[in-house]
Amino acid sequence: MHRPRKEMIAETRAKLIAAARQAFGTIGYAQASMDDFTASAGLTRGALYHHFGDKKGLLEAVIAEIDAEMAARVNEVASRAPTRWQHFVDECTTYIEMALEPEIQRIMFRDGPAVLGDPAQWSNANACVGSMAGHLSALQREGVVVDSLDPETTARLINGASSQASQRIANSNDPEATSKMVVAAFKQLLEGLLSKPQSRPS
Amino acid sequence: MHRPRKEMIAETRAKLIAAARQAFGTIGYAQASMDDFTASAGLTRGALYHHFGDKKGLLEAVIAEIDAEMAARVNEVASRAPTRWQHFVDECTTYIEMALEPEIQRIMFRDGPAVLGDPAQWSNANACVGSMAGHLSALQREGVVVDSLDPETTARLINGASSQASQRIANSNDPEATSKMVVAAFKQLLEGLLSKPQSRPS
DNA sequence: GACAATTACATACGGAACGTATGGGTGTTA
DNA sequence: TAACACCCATACGTTCCGTATGTAATTGTC
Structure with missing residues (x-):
C-alpha cells in the first residue's frame, strides 16, 4: 500500500525543515x-541538495515557515483589541514576546540576517512587517498617527527596536522586571508617533 | 638596527587586525x-592563533577597534550642539550615518551578533550605547525626558531602530530620498521620549 | 503492460578550512 | 654567553561542504 508520491515528497521536505x-x-x-x-x-545530504539547492536554501525555507507562524500568532492575539491604535500596540508587544523564544531570536534575528542579508530584502518573509505597515497607514488616515511618515x-524601525527589546529581556537575569x-x-517611543496628545487606552 | 620587541609585536597585531x-x-x-x-x-595562521586564540578572538579585537572609532566620531560631531536634547538627537543621527558604511554594517550589526551573540553582552564594545544612556539620564534629571524610563x-531600543534605519537607507536605490x-x-519616535510638548530645535 | 524517461534520493570523491601539535629562530635575562 | 621565553611558521589530521555519479522507484506513452 503505497502512499501517493506527492505526499512522500512533502514529508521528506517537512522532515528536513x-x-x-x-x-x-x-x-x-x-x-x-x-x-x-x-x-x-x-x-x-543528497535529499537536502535536491530539494533546497544548498544550506542557505534550507535556511530560507525554515525562515518562511517561522515567519508565517509568527504572523498568524500576531494577528490572532492582536485582533481582540478594542481600538486600532491598541491593536497596533498589542501587535508590537506580541511581537516582542514571540521574539523572546530562543529559536526565533537565533534564526530570525541573528543567523538569518548574517547569512541572507537584510531581512527587508527577504522575498518570502515579510508578513509581520507588512501587517504593521498596513495598520500604520490606516491609523494615519484616521488622523491618529502623524501622516508625514x-x-x-516606520514599521522597520519599530521592528528593530522590538528585536533589541526581546534580546534585552531574554538575556536578563530578572526577565520579569526587565x-x-x-x-x-x-510604548513611550511609540507614543511619539501619535499626532496629538489624546486619550490613550491603558 | 632592531626595533624594540614590543613594537614588533604590536605591529603584527595591528596588521592582523x-x-x-x-x-x-x-x-x-x-x-x-x-x-x-x-x-x-x-x-x-600561526600568528593569529598565538595572539587571538581563534577566529572569534580576532573578530572581538576588530570590533573593539571599530567601536572605539565610532564612539570618538559620535562625540566629536555631537558635542557642537547647542542644547543637550539636540546633542542627543545629533548623536543618534550621526550613529545612523556611520552605520551606513558597509564595513560597520557587516561587522557590527550582522556578523558580530551572529558570531558573538547579543551585543549588549560584549565587554569591550559598549562605548556608543553608554554615551547615549548617559545623556538620557542627564536629560531625565533636567526634566526634558520622562523619568520613568x-x-x-531606552538607548538599546534606539540603537536597534538606528541599525534598521541604516540598513534601509543603505539598501535603497534612492538613498538621498529614503x-x-x-x-x-x-526623530518622530524620539519625540515620544519628551516629557511635555515643548519647543523643539529644528 | 512493457519500455523509456524523469524524479528522488544515497553514495563517493575532491577540496577547502579549521585547530592543534610541533619546531625553529630571535630577543631578553642572568 | 648561555639558558630561557616568546613569537611565529610549518605540518598534520579532522571536519565540513559541494559536485558528480549511481540507483531504485515512479510516471508517461504506446
Missing part, C-alpha cells in the same frame, strides 16, 4: 552539520 | 579564509 529548524535554533546555523541533522531526519519605514522596563520604554 | 577588518568588512566573517587574509598581511534600556524619510520617522 523540521530537523534543520531544530539544529539552527539550538546550536546555530554555522555549527549545524548538514550530515548530522539530515541523519537525524533519517536522510542524507512612511509606514513601512520586561516591564523594556515594554514601558518601548 | 587590519587585514581581518578588511576581509570581514567586505566578504564577511564566514567567507573570510584565515589563510588568505593572514597571508595578505605577510603572516600565517531606564536609560540603558534617508530623509528614515530620519524623519526616527
Whole structure:
C-alpha cells in the first residue's frame, strides 16, 4: 500500500525543515552539520541538495515557515483589541514576546540576517512587517498617527527596536522586571508617533 | 638596527587586525579564509592563533577597534550642539550615518551578533550605547525626558531602530530620498521620549 | 503492460578550512 | 654567553561542504 508520491515528497521536505529548524535554533546555523541533522531526519545530504539547492536554501525555507507562524500568532492575539491604535500596540508587544523564544531570536534575528542579508530584502518573509505597515497607514488616515511618515519605514524601525527589546529581556537575569522596563520604554517611543496628545487606552 | 620587541609585536597585531577588518568588512566573517587574509598581511595562521586564540578572538579585537572609532566620531560631531536634547538627537543621527558604511554594517550589526551573540553582552564594545544612556539620564534629571524610563534600556531600543534605519537607507536605490524619510520617522519616535510638548530645535 | 524517461534520493570523491601539535629562530635575562 | 621565553611558521589530521555519479522507484506513452 503505497502512499501517493506527492505526499512522500512533502514529508521528506517537512522532515528536513523540521530537523534543520531544530539544529539552527539550538546550536546555530554555522555549527549545524548538514550530515548530522539530515541523519537525524533519517536522510542524507543528497535529499537536502535536491530539494533546497544548498544550506542557505534550507535556511530560507525554515525562515518562511517561522515567519508565517509568527504572523498568524500576531494577528490572532492582536485582533481582540478594542481600538486600532491598541491593536497596533498589542501587535508590537506580541511581537516582542514571540521574539523572546530562543529559536526565533537565533534564526530570525541573528543567523538569518548574517547569512541572507537584510531581512527587508527577504522575498518570502515579510508578513509581520507588512501587517504593521498596513495598520500604520490606516491609523494615519484616521488622523491618529502623524501622516508625514512612511509606514513601512516606520514599521522597520519599530521592528528593530522590538528585536533589541526581546534580546534585552531574554538575556536578563530578572526577565520579569526587565520586561516591564523594556515594554514601558518601548510604548513611550511609540507614543511619539501619535499626532496629538489624546486619550490613550491603558 | 632592531626595533624594540614590543613594537614588533604590536605591529603584527595591528596588521592582523587590519587585514581581518578588511576581509570581514567586505566578504564577511564566514567567507573570510584565515589563510588568505593572514597571508595578505605577510603572516600565517600561526600568528593569529598565538595572539587571538581563534577566529572569534580576532573578530572581538576588530570590533573593539571599530567601536572605539565610532564612539570618538559620535562625540566629536555631537558635542557642537547647542542644547543637550539636540546633542542627543545629533548623536543618534550621526550613529545612523556611520552605520551606513558597509564595513560597520557587516561587522557590527550582522556578523558580530551572529558570531558573538547579543551585543549588549560584549565587554569591550559598549562605548556608543553608554554615551547615549548617559545623556538620557542627564536629560531625565533636567526634566526634558520622562523619568520613568531606564536609560540603558531606552538607548538599546534606539540603537536597534538606528541599525534598521541604516540598513534601509543603505539598501535603497534612492538613498538621498529614503534617508530623509528614515530620519524623519526616527526623530518622530524620539519625540515620544519628551516629557511635555515643548519647543523643539529644528 | 512493457519500455523509456524523469524524479528522488544515497553514495563517493575532491577540496577547502579549521585547530592543534610541533619546531625553529630571535630577543631578553642572568 | 648561555639558558630561557616568546613569537611565529610549518605540518598534520579532522571536519565540513559541494559536485558528480549511481540507483531504485515512479510516471508517461504506446
